[in-house]
Structures are given as C-alpha cells and as structure tokens.
Amino acid sequence: MQIDRLFDIVYTLLRKKSATAAELAERFGVSKRTILRDIETLSVAGIPILTSQGKGGGVSISSSFVLDKAPLSEEERNQLVIGLQSLSSTKYINQAAILSKLGILFTDRQWIEVDFSRWGNSEQDKEKFELLKRAVVGESALSFVYAGSVGRTEERTVYPLKLIFKSGSWYLQAYCLSRKDYRIFKIRRMINLCILSEKFDARKFSPPSVEQETPSPASVELRLRFSASAAYRVYDEFSPENISKNRDGSHTVSICLPEDNWLYGYLLSYGAEVYVESPVSVRNRLLEQVEKIKQIYKK
Helix, strand or coil: HHHHHHHHHHHHHHHHCCECCCHHHHHHCCCCCHHHHHHHHHHHCCCCEEEECCCEEEEHHHHCHHHHHHCHHHHHHHHHHHHHHHHHHCCCCCCCHHHHHHHHHCCCCCCCCCCCCCCCCCCHHHHHHHHHHHHHHHEEEEEEEEECCCCCEEEEEEEEEEEEECEEEEEEEECCCCCCCCEEEEHEEEEEEEEEEECCHHHHHHCCCCHHHCCCEEEEEEEEEEHHHHHHHHHHCCCCCCCEEEECCCCEEEEEEEECHHHHHHHHHHHHHEEEEEEEEHHHHHHHHHHHHHHHHCC
C-alpha cells in the first residue's frame, strides 16, 4: 500500500540520512518514477524533503523534523519504549520492527531490554506466552493441567480473561468452568496448554481485582539471620529497609511474610545459609521439615 511505503520512505531517510531515488526504488520494488511521485506527495504533506544533484547527491529529510514535531515528551517516549519492550515475551506483534522505528524517532541507542523468560528456557516460555495471548485476544476457551500449591495436578478448562505480571511472575486470570468462579493461575505451573474451539464473550465477565481474588494467609513477623555468602540473594529478594548488616558480614532481615507452605519451602531453599531467630514456632516447624527430609534419605 502507498501509505505504508510513504512511512517506510520517511523511516529509511531518517535512518540512512540520504538515499538516491534508484536505491529507494530497488528497496521497495517499484519504479524510480513511483518513488519520485512519493517524494512529491511527502513534500506536499509538509515533510521537508531535500534533494541534491550530482555525485554524492540524493534524497534526504531534515533531521530535526520528527523530533521537533513529536507530540510526546521525553518521559512519555521512554514510557512507550518500556511498554513495547515489555511485550518482547510474545511474538504476537513485530515488536522488534516497531522498536527499530521508534528508536529512529526517539533516541540514537537502545537503552533498555526486557525479557521475562527464564534463563535457558526462552523459546519455550515465549511459545507458551504466545498461545495464552492468542487465547485471551481470540476469546477462546483453554484447557490445561495445573500443578496446584497443595501438591495436586488437575485438568482445568477456563475462559482466559487477562495476563498479569506481578511480583516477578506471569499469571493468567480466568473464569474456571469446573469451579464456576474466577481463578488466578501461575503460568509456569500450567502444563499441556490447548486452545479449544469453544468461544466466549469476555464482555460478559467482570473479574475481581487480583488483590481481592488472592487473599493472603495469616502473616508472621520474622527475624532471619543470613550468612555473608547469601548476601547476593538477600539484596535480590528483600528491600534495603528490611536489611541490617552485622559486624561478622552476616545480614539480619526483619520482615512480615505469609505463613504457609511457600514460606517453609522458601526458607529451606537457603539451606544452612539462614537461621530463624524468631519466632520460635517457625524455627521448630522448619526443623520438622528438615527431619522429614532426613527420613526420606534414610530409607
């Protein structure tokens, strides 16, 4: 389409600074005469196209034109780039091409890259995300096997409503047909995803906010002492205001966390690098978990 070619001519001239009509004709697969008509159209539209004759001549565009005319502030342009980079987890849009064009308009360097996929598992995560996005956008029912937090795996059929990124992980908010209610599913626990032929109307559903749908279990005030060698995880996973460094290089963390199975699994992930100073009840239950692990290996 001509309108697409006109935009691409502008992007090409901004990127290359200058090009001949013959080069543009070859790039877009049209005649030189067509390119000259396009250049005239752009000039009439108010875009400052410059032409020069002779060796080294060609067609160019004023380098200040787009930046001077851009309706977005620098902060707004940066926010737009961040938003598009955040979509790099999916192939649903050609975000690489869009970011390339925005880079020409906004800045001369790529200053941020966002990738939510796990290390070493990039393609699989992106394929799963793409399938989920197609189900949400296409309003198609979805089936999968879900590994719940209580140790059970169950088959689920849902109407997928929204993809959510929260607290470092991706979630799917959906209406579960078996539970007849809204549910939040952690995407990494979803297995054997399959888009079904059944369609639904997303406008008929009013899911609650994420905070309302996932009430937190009772919380407990913890005082944890981490060895010096665990410092990298301490600063990765806790806010500076919760951390105090001790003279021996260890770190003490004071924080309130939900007391559930996740908490004990999390503490066990530190192995001998953490000591629960308080409360005693958490320390004792953690020791019970350690004893269960020991018994498994004694069998």
